[in-house]
Structure formats: structure tokens, C-alpha cells
Amino acid sequence: MTPTLALLVRLQIVFRTYIMSQLTAPGWNLVLLKAAFTPSKDLVIGDVTLDPEMGAFPLAITDSVHFTGRDPATGDLVIWLAAGAGVELLMSSDATPRQEFGWAIVETGTFAIIASKLMPAPQQVSSTDDGILNPEIGFHLPMNLMR
Amino acid sequence: MIPSETLTALIAGLLAADAASVANPVACKVGLIVANFTPTIDLLMADLVISADTGLVAIAGVPGSQLESIDPDTGELIVEVKTPAGGFRWETPIGFTGPVTIFGYALGNNAMTTLWGTQRLDPPLTLTDPNQAHTAPVLQFRIDPNKIT
Numbered sequence: 001m002t003p004t005l006a007l008l009v010r011l012q013i014v015f016r017t018y019i020m021s022q023l024t025a026p027g028w029n030l031v032l033l034k035a036a037f038t039p040s041k042d043l044v045i046g047d048v049t050l051d052p053e054m055g056a057f058p059l060a061i062t063d064s065v066h067f068t069g070r071d072p073a074t075g076d077l078v079i080w081l082a083a084g085a086g087v088e089l090l091m092s093s094d095a096t097p098r099q100e101f102g103w104a105i106v107e108t109g110t111f112a113i114i115a116s117k118l119m120p121a122p123q124q125v126s127s128t129d130d131g132i133l134n135p136e137i138g139f140h141l142p143m144n145l146m147r
Numbered sequence: 148m149i150p151s152e153t154l155t156a157l158i159a160g161l162l163a164a165d166a167a168s169v170a171n172p173v174a175c176k177v178g179l180i181v182a183n184f185t186p187t188i189d190l191l192m193a194d195l196v197i198s199a200d201t202g203l204v205a206i207a208g209v210p211g212s213q214l215e216s217i218d219p220d221t222g223e224l225i226v227e228v229k230t231p232a233g234g235f236r237w238e239t240p241i242g243f244t245g246p247v248t249i250f251g252y253a254l255g256n257n258a259m260t261t262l263w264g265t266q267r268l269d270p271p272l273t274l275t276d277p278n279q280a281h282t283a284p285v286l287q288f289r290i291d292p293n294k295i296t
């Protein structure tokens with residue numbers, strides 16, 4: 001069947017509700033990955049190299065108004081996990097200069113990979129307080145998601 | 148972000164159990180669309196002509212959670228509308244003076260005021276006499292999880 005926008009919005013809402021429950025428990029953290037990787041739906045923790053020196057940002061619902069919405073450019077329905085407030089990961093102590101290649105959302109405790117995102121280009125970090133400001137963290141549900 | 152398969156595999160089940168839409172405890176209905184239409188995401192119930200003729204009125208489905216599964220060939224996630232006892236089956240009554248042409252099906256809430264989805268019947272079917280029956284095919288929504296980014 002061809003869904004209506006009303007049904008797609010319901011899908012967005014139930015998906016958001018599930019994500020909200022996961023943010024509460026067990027919790028999701030945003031982390032940086034310091035080795036090249038290819039984002040995929042099958043990515044597991046053994047495929048990537050976390051950068052613990054850069055910390056972990058616990059994702060939480062800080063802005064319920066902006067938690068869901070619609071991308072004006074594409075029409076996609078969007079679920080934002082970190083919107084508006086800005087998310088920065090900082091180096092906690094001096095360490096070997098290195099590059100960061102992307103981000104992953106990992107489940108607290110198990111480090112199961114929930115999602116991943118590649119940076120447009122690797123970013124260099126080299127000393128304490130070097131920070132990386134993250135882009136939009138979330139999921140896009142396009143209008144042609146369902147048929 | 149690219150979500151894991153573990154995450155996206157859940158969404159058909161979430162929608163199939165959504166009490167505010169297809170899994171409403173007051174069962175959704177399937178109606179016959181009896182004027183030509185083009186299925187699009189922007190359709191509203193008011194854009195459609197749903198049969199109100201005796202024997203051809205919208206039929207209530209099964210309340211509560213609907214079926215969900217994964218297509219083993221395509222990997223698509225499927226939300227399938229449960230078929231009620233007797234099926235989504237319509238029959239023209241004695242005295243029917245058609246013709247009525249069925250162009251497709253509309254899934255809506257019980258009051259048939261909110262439209263959840265449409266499906267064309269190709270080619271359309273024209274009922275002309277009493278005792279003519281038509282049964283809808285399996286009605287499914289198919290979700291491509293690879294499109295979530």
C-alpha cells in the first residue's frame with residue numbers, strides 16, 4: 001500500500017519513542033572513532049577503534065520540541081538525538097596526535113554499535129582540550145521509506 | 148547516521164503495534180475506492196470517494212497489533228493488515244443497480260476520517276449486477292530499512 005504522510009509521521013513517532021526509551025536505559029553514548037572505517041548497517045564494535053581519550057557524550061533528550069521534525073530541504077522526517085545545544089567531544093589529556101574519522105553511537109555497557117557516521121574529512125587532534133564539534137546526530141526517514 | 152540493522156529491524160514491529168494508527172483497539176477499516184485516484188503520500192480521506200452502497204461499505208479489520216515480518220527476498224520490513232473473519236470481501240445485494248467501479252482500497256481509522264494508506268486495483272473492476280463479489284488481496288506496507296540514514 002502507499003502510505004499517507006499521517007502514517008509516516010506515526011512511524012517517526014513510534015521510532016522516536018523507542019529511541020527515547022533506549023536513551024533512558026541502557027543509554028546511548030556518542031563516541032569518536034580514530035581509525036578509518038566504513039559505516040554500514042552491519043558494523044560491530046570489533047570493526048572500529050574507539051578513541052577513549054576523547055570521551056563519550058551521553059545522548060539525552062535535552063530539547064523535546066526539536067527532537068522530531070521535518071527537513072525543509074528534503075522533506076525527510078527527522079529524529080534528532082543531539083540538536084541545538086551542540087555536542088563537543090574534548091581530549092581529556094595530551095596524547096599522540098592523531099586523526100578522528102567519524103562517530104558512532106554505542107550502547108552503554110555493551111558498546112553495541114547503534115549507528116555510525118563518517119566525517120567529510122578526518123580531523124586532527126593533538127593536545128588537551130582539542131575538541132571536535134559534532135554535526136547533526138540523528139536519523140532521516142525519507143518520504144519514500146515505505147510503499 | 149547509518150543505523151544498525153538491529154535498530155532498523157524493530158521499526159515494522161513498532162508500527163504494527165502502534166495503537167494510534169494501524170493497531171488501534173477500535174479496528175481500522177478497509178473501504179472500496181469507487182472513483183479514479185492516484186496513490187500518493189499526500190492523499191487525504193476527503194480526496195477519495197469511498198463506497199457507501201449496501202454490501203460495499205468499509206469493512207472493519209482486526210483490532211490491535213497487526214502482522215509484521217521480513218521479506219526473505221528483499222529484506223524489506225512488512226506491516227501486514229490482518230484479515231478479519233470472512234475476509235475483506237464485498238458482495239452486491241439483491242436489488243443492486245450498479246454499475247460501481249472499484250479503483251482500489253483505502254485503509255483508514257474506524258470512522259474512516261483518517262487515511263493511513265491506499266492501494267490501486269489494476270485493472271479496475273466494475274460490478275454491474277446483484278450477487279457479484281470481490282475480495283481484497285493481502286494489504287501490506289513495505290519498509291526499506293536501507294533508506295534510513
